[in-house]
Amino acid sequence: MELTLWTYEGPPHVGAMRIAASMEGLHYVLHAPQGDTYADLLFTMIERRDRRPPVTYTTFQARDLGGDTAELVKRSIQQAVDRFQPEALLVGESCTAELIQDQPGALAGGMNLGVPVVNLELPAYSKKENWGAAETLYQLCRTLLREQLPAPGTPRPSPDRWRAEGRRPRVNLLGPSLLGFRCRDDIKEIRGLLGEHGIDVNVVAPMGARPADLVRLPEADANVCLYPEVAGPLCSWLERQFGTPVVRTVPIGVGATRRFLAELSTVLDLEAPEANEADLRSRMPWYSRSVDSTYLTGKRVFIFADATHAIAAARIAADELGFTVVGLGTYSRELAREVRAAAKELGLEALITDDYLAVEKAMGEAAPELVLGTQMERHSAKRLGIPCAVISAPLHVQDVPARYAPQMGWEGANVIFDSWVHPLMMGLEEHLIGMFRHDFEFVEGHRSHLAEGAPPRQAAAHEPDVAAVAGSSMAAAANGTAAAGATATLAPPTVTEGTAVWSADGEAALRKIPFFVRGKVKTNTETFARDHGVAAITEEVLYDAKAHYSK
Ligand code: SF4
Secondary structure, X not given: OOOOOOOOOOOHHHHHHHHHHHOOOEEEEEEOEOOHHHHHHHHHHHOOOOOOOOEEEOOEOHHHHHOOHHHHHHHHHHHHHHHHOOOEEEEEEOHHHHHHOOOHHHHHHOOOOOOOEEEOOOOOOOOOHHHHHHHHHHHHHHHHOHHHXXXXXXXXXXXXXXXHOOXXXXXXXXXXXXXXXXXXXXXXXXXXXXXXXXXXXEEEEOOOXXXXXXXXXXXXXXXXXXXXXXXXXXXXHHHHHHOOOEEOOOOEOHHHHXXXXXXXXXXXXOOOOOOOHHHHHOOHHHHHHOHHHHHHOOOEEEEEEOHHHHHHHHHHHHXXXXXXXXXXXXXXXXHHHHHHHHHHHOOOOOEEOOOHHHHHHHHHHHOOOEEEEOHHHHHHHHHHOOOEEEOOOOOOHHHOOOOOOOOEHHHHHHHHHHHHHOOOOOHHHHHHHHHOOOOOXXXXXXXXXXXXXXXXXXXXXXHHHHHHXXXXXXXXXXXOOHHHHHHHHHOOOOOOOOOOEEOHHHHHHHHHOOHHHHHHHHHHHHHHHHHOOOOEEOHHHHHHHHHHHOO
16 A cells, blocks of 8 residues: 555556547547546546547446446447447556456457457556556557568668668657647657658657558658657567667757757768757757856756656756756656666766655755756645746646647757746846845745745745834734744744754854755755754854855
């Protein structure tokens, strides 16, 4: 048992639903209890689809368990095939159905339905949504391509066979799906990018593909693995069975897009792309070099996302924006190794967990100035008062925007620059608030470009001053709360057991530190005091600690 409040991923059958709903001409019969139809809302509300997902639920109830549930499964399968006439059928179970062991896939296999049937075995108690999506896509392709498998020993087609055949090279774009992060616009962006380099798209899958399209997968000269969480196993299998090379660089960020094009040109034996293409095609390189971005240098950023977006974000943050990455992690256990390697390059230890409280704790300890995460980190960052941008699923409805908002390619880099910088305080305001701390409106933590009011903590700290001006300090003194009022004005750091006590001059010195790095300075100073057996933190101790950590 694991006490769970929020989960980053749904059960694996939701991953299978994502594949079915992303495609056309495919239907999914899901053996599931009454109530599991809640998953429809992910597609009709978050993705705002104009139709129900192509899923037939058996929706068994308690009273059905006394009867023949297998018969119910068979009836549902037959009705779904008769009504929707799909080109291929997925059959599987949800968590509860897995316990009653009706083997719906095997039942469907014996029904002579006249369409390819894929029996999904998704262990709901050990695997999750992305694994379910990847397994479903892989099993579906395996079933549909069974007859095309080359005999052992057949020579691999050369990736530059396009030249001999007198046509442009063509690739498959694999992995984009509904409920993935910005997949709709990423496909458009990458399709355009490939077109400019003389490369055609053979099949995009699963998004928008039909089973008949999947049958054409081996016709591509290379597979582009855009979302390894969903397409990784399929790409590896196609490489093993059909010899199709895989382009694994995910083109999120200017540097990654450059590397992606270079990898493609090597694989397809094309001319190398122009070295200055990024500067010509994306505004991000110039924006991040322009002097207004100087204040971004060294900003402390904490990243937690699916593996693909976490790795991409860490590279952009460190190499393209000059941020300091102070935390990197993922909930994608299948790709933990890749995230660990990326974290190691940055001198960090990756956080691999699906417990959002562990992420929130690590976030608090790292005391970042910006959080890049999922919808969960948006909530945690809000609680901690840290600016945040969402970079990965799980997502809410606002991350399926009406406007064009890719993450990949040149335009994706522009979108990323804007959306990551937006939550931060602008340079001039940061500078002025650091210099003049007593403004009644532009108080610490205030970000006027977001039209937000004073943050609650600062408002509370400000109130006693106003009360004093209004003469109510006498009333406070009369009922013995003057000292409490004075303390509220100072907003002292909380003292937890085992930490040193802050003296008044230590607190005053701490308050001079700009608010967005104050949390980090406070933690560092307390650690320093503890390590050096200091009982009271004075101004001098704070500066000793500062000198110690900047060595
Ligand atoms: S079967 Fe699984 S997904 Fe459906 S309601 Fe039960 S626990 Fe949730």
